Amino acid sequence: MALEALWSNKLRSSLTMLGVIIGIGSVISLTSIGQGIQKSTEDNIRSLGTDVLQVMAGAAESGGISQGQGSVSTLTWEDAQAIAEQAPSATTVSAYLQRQAQVVYGEENTSTTVYGTDLAHPDARNTFPESGRFFTQEELTVADSVAVIAPTVQDNLFPPNVDPIGETIRIQGEIYNVIGVMEEKGSQGPQDRDDAVYIPLTSMSARIIGNNSLMGVSVNGIYIKGENEDQLETIKFQVENILRLRHGIATPSDDDFQITNQADILETLTTILGLLTTMIVAIAGISLIVGGIGIANIMLVSVVERTREIGIRKALGATERDILSQFLTESIVISVIGGSIGIVTGVGITLIAATAFGFPFIVSTSAVVVGFVLSTSVGLVAGVIPARNAAKLDPIVALRSD
């Protein structure tokens, strides 16, 4: 009965539904897209290993004026070696230098990040050669001219039919032999982890940077790994003490280094992304409210238009409850159909966005359930007042109206 009234007013019903479709569609798609982005960010950070601490050369002071983080390299390779020897909980310690540099093969050239690292790097960063090999202790000690390239650099420099291993490339004019190609790691935020070249730390320090520290081979940062994530707090404490001792720092506020934890970064990012998603979804929720108001409006009009119909129904024995449920059913049907279309649309938009922007396609059942419950309750709430008005109509007054 309720359906017939809706069907005979197809255009009006579908326009009314549109409000709910847009509302539910945006709630579903934004929730799902938010979750997808959150998931991909988490995966990226997790792929670096959340069991890693990163020590960065920190704000060095020159005459009481802070020079900003990384302005002067206060960390050295010797610091890393000291940590490896003295911090009992640290299982893997790897120092690195990094610099943006021009890399050339034949006619091709590309600007990429060159890392000077040590042998612990693959373990510390959880990245290993796909083909060929990483450099050896021997090559590190003698500062040999060998390089391991990552997939993006291979794509940029080498034609598909050329195996880079055994070829020579130039980094800032210096010749290096390619000995390996790293596995693909994907990008992490703005940083493409596959756009990199790895060479021995000693070669980098001596020939590309030019050693500038009085205290030894200066480095940009040190990765430290423990047995597991639970060890990180302990390691952090041990590392802080070792470095303060070595750098002659008495109070923590004078630290010329900074220790960050991937898990902390992950937590912060997740919180921020979660907040953002909630905010956007709340905005989408407003359109759902507007949709509900649309339903209420149309139902009110419909009650006035159908006053006579209501009178006839009452004369034929319809109780107030019968009329109430008829109009409530109409508004719930509008919003549930609208909600279902909205869910499908929302999932569709999510799928398109996920494919286009390359984050995982996640549609949480909770979002769909919430969408369905929301649309039903929007219909219920929006329909209550019009349906009550209809039910309370006096049968003779209703019958007399035109």
Added chain:
Amino acid sequence: MITLENITKTYQLGDMEVPILRGIDLQIDASEYVSIMGASGSGKSTLMNIMGCLDQPTAGRYYLDDRELTTLNKDELAYIRNQQIGFGFQQCNLLPRATALENVILPMVYAGIPKSERRTRAEAALTHVGLSDRMANRPSQLSGGQQQRVAIARALVNQPAILLADEPTGALDTHTSQEVMNLFHELNEQAITVIVITHETEVAAQTKRRIRIQDGQIVDASS
């Protein structure tokens, strides 16, 4: 069957009280064929609305089958309208978007009759009024006489004891009016109490008992 005791109805128009019915006493027995006549404004429609449980009197008592109705709540009145009274109106009051069959099914929906039974009964009722070939038509596709017959089929489908018709022939030509009156006569033969409200003497002349109402009072209830 119907007993009205000192029924009054007063409408409030601003500060003024407008009396429509002033002390109606009336007894109608089962299977009577009655017409209620009066000029417009005499209160005959209000009387019909009260007898049909669509309206409630300001004072007085209304007994239907010895049951006092003035004390009933809205749901109970809706039940009586559904089960015991069939309505005919001048404008038929069919649902314009529903077919003849759907219109006739409607009272059975509110009576809670099982779906399978509704259709058979509605088809029988429409066949009874001679519209077996018009069941799928909407009111706009039917003539005035056909619409009135659909309304009568709808009024009778729950097998009420009373048929209340308010100016049923008011919008019809003489020929179709006569068809409707013949139908009423036939129904009365089947022991249904038929009460026709009219201002046409020719219509009233065909009923077995004529009640005349003037200024909210019965002036002649016998003939």
